[in-house]
Amino acid sequence: MNKANSSNRCKSDSIVLTTNTKDKFSKNPYKIILLSLIVIACLLLIKPSYLYAKSVLAQVLLKHAWQETQQTYLQAPEQDKQQHSQEKYLPWQWADSYPVAKLTYKKNNVSWIIMAGMTGRAMAFAPTWLEDSAKPNQYGNTVISAHNDSHFNVLEDSDVGEEFLLEDQQGKILTYRITTINIVSEYDVSSYLFQDETMITLITCYPFEVTNKIKTQRLVIQAVKYNH
């Protein structure tokens, strides 16, 4: 978020400079080059700032939609609860996915709203849940993935034994403890496996270094339901 702000400030700086030095353009060709470089730099900033801002802003909207989902469930009469839990509140009008759960990483005290459907579109906004996998907080393996340079960037320092909280649409909150951390090839889909317990699998790209290359490895964190 901070970075996005700073980019905006840079942009306004450059505009001020442009007006101040306009009359001297003809005298100095270097100025033209420099000014065009500034413009290029600003243009280059747009896309990355947009991508990052989208992932942050969407969480705000999603949190709102999540609260609505929860409230309608709680307010619903007992016999209608089943039906209400099926209802989907769209975080914004044109969304083609809906929030399914809220995941909290205890160590950093951050939380994300998880969206359904592991597609690139949904993942730009929020961590996504693989609809093939078990439903959140239900028996089986719930698979969640997110980008390693937006939501899941904090998982870089995760360690075995740390805890996650997962809240589902019914408001049930379960604690999960990390049991394994693995680095696997992108073709190793064994983490999608059905498991004979209630657990979550978090997937993000690996390594976390900043590059322009396509990442061929994934960090796979598996956490198993922990009974107090």
Place this chain on the structure above:
Amino acid sequence: MRFSPITLNLFIISGITLGMTLGLSSHVYAVENNNNLVSNNMDYHQVNLNDVSSGTLLFKQNNSKQFLQAPQLKTQVEIEINGLVANVKVKQKFTNTSNNWQHGVYAFPLPDNAAINQLKMRIGERVIVGEVQEKKQARKTFNNAKKSGKKAALIEQHRPNLFTTQLANIPPNEEVEVELNYFQQVDYQAGEFSLHFPMAITPRYQPKGSKISETHNSLPALIFQARAATLVGTRTEKNSNTSLFDQDSSVGQAQGPFIDLTVDLFSGAELAKVNSINHSLISQQQEQGHYTLKIVHQPVEKDFKLTWQYPPQTLPQILNFQQAYQNKKYGLLMVLPGLSALNENSAANKITPLRELTFVLDTSGSMAGDSLAQAKQAFKYALTSLNERDSFQLIAFNSYPTKLFQAPVLANETNKKHAWRFVSALESTGGTEIKSALDLVLNEKANGNEKLQQIVFLTDGAVGNEAEIFSDIEKRIGNKRLFTVGLGTAPNRYFMKKAAEIGRGSYQFISNHNELVKQMDRLFTKLSQPVLTDLNMSLNDPNGALLTTPNPIPDVYANEPLFLSYQVTGEQSDSLLTGIYQGKIWSVNIENYQQGNVENNVLGDIERNKAKSTKSAQELNIPPLATLWARRKIADHYRQLMLYKDTKAKDNIIELALKYHLVTPFTSLVAVEKEVSRPHHQTAIAKQLKNMLPVGQKLPSTALNWQWQFNGAICLLIMSVISLLLMPSREDNEQG
């Protein structure tokens, strides 16, 4: 201060370079972190070897610079094929060439319909036969044996096609052989039988961390890409550090692992062709209808695939095998469509039944771009596959479904053109409301015509309330057939599979868009050639009971055979298979059919060979057909479990597995030596041998990669601004 043009240029260039460096610095940081992670990993593996299921780690001792050598592995495969059933024996020989006691873990792929039912551990002359136990119990048994120093072997299933063998307490400089046995049904496609034996193939990658670790002696572990069972890559790199094991064995290893494979093919009749796709074979015909094939010392790089063909006219159209086990009869029935006997009355007038095709197309926002264009292309294929007397309907849906025609229309040129124009104009927008679209399709009245009603449902998306939709389909599908096509990386597979199963159709997943056209072409060609529909199998004896899997029995299409496993309770196993063939009722008495074909060599010889095959499964006395039936039944239950998280299905699986002695996700085979062999004062070292994972699906891409560009752009910006700010001072100097 004077700035020459060159200095200015230098300044700008240095700015860009700085940007790059900033990017790289975080890279270095990441590498260091990577190392931390690796060490966490390793600790975990050491503590909890039983849970190792992925990752390719090579262990190095914490307190020394030496690498320990994992047990070597040699694999020997013996395949015996009798008609439709293959009996495969896989022998894994673990040799410990070090001077320490060792444990080993070895992950390997097997065909996903393999029914593993036997484990034997061979130590010298002694043979220990494994038994099936519930997974947790088996682990306990194994761990207890491991702790107390007994030799033990454990086979676990991690998913339908991935298994691990764990071996505890291999004595120094000795070898232990693990032999597992499984049954598998052979495949048949377009006139050709085939058998597939997967060997290891993993995508190779070399994390950057491994390079760093060479300079860090403190690092306890090194990730490497196990191309196979041994330590090839790292060994050569690390030879300077190692002194633990002799040079000879490492030379042998450097060649990679090898596999010996023999096949005994009892075909019953002379074959037209025997072929192996990826390997060169030594093939020999021992006697009429018995072939032996051999692969010696081949590197495990490509999967083994054997195909064989009978000369035309040798095969009957219906093959039926039965074996009795514990008062019940188990059978495997294969119906080969489109061959002469079925067609003999009507060879001249080869009519395909009239069809009514309903195409349901997802046009939601997520289909944007390529997906929708490809889906449109698919629809075009569907149109061309229809002939003039067929009819069709199109339903496009996003948040709401839209019907193109009031009722299905004839597939004539005008209507096709109209539909095509409509489809071309479709744009992707809105949400994905699958239920309302399906409701619309299922509500469509049958019109009282005799046309075969096929629904093709194409979507890339999410399905929420599956259970509700399933019961909907089940209630209202009637005589319709539902075919599902899933596009993209994350269609809801269980939904699509199960929906197609309930709808007596088939499912297809297309993850790669380039394949869509090809696959759609295949689907619609298939849809245009139904041979036998509405199949039903019933027992002539009213007191008996007949269970089939799959249930309901799917339709039979040209060039696609039907394999049906069944179980008969009762004295009489004569049964009647009925269906609709070319609009008329068609039936065949199964038992009679078999007798009627005795002159055919295929069946006769297989009966003769049965003695041999049962001998190999002597210890268990469960005939292969009963095993295969149980395996398919387990697969059905497993699907149930995945879909509904129905814990009763789990109990059913365990019950079946214990009764039929099978390895499943919830049961494992475990063999434990009676006496203790490792002295208590010696400890054993854990090894993960290798991990071979079948290639196919891919994990999602999870990097936005925004930061690199961001950092670069920020640096460029800062440098140019600074340069610009310095400029005026130069002009002032000039004036002054």
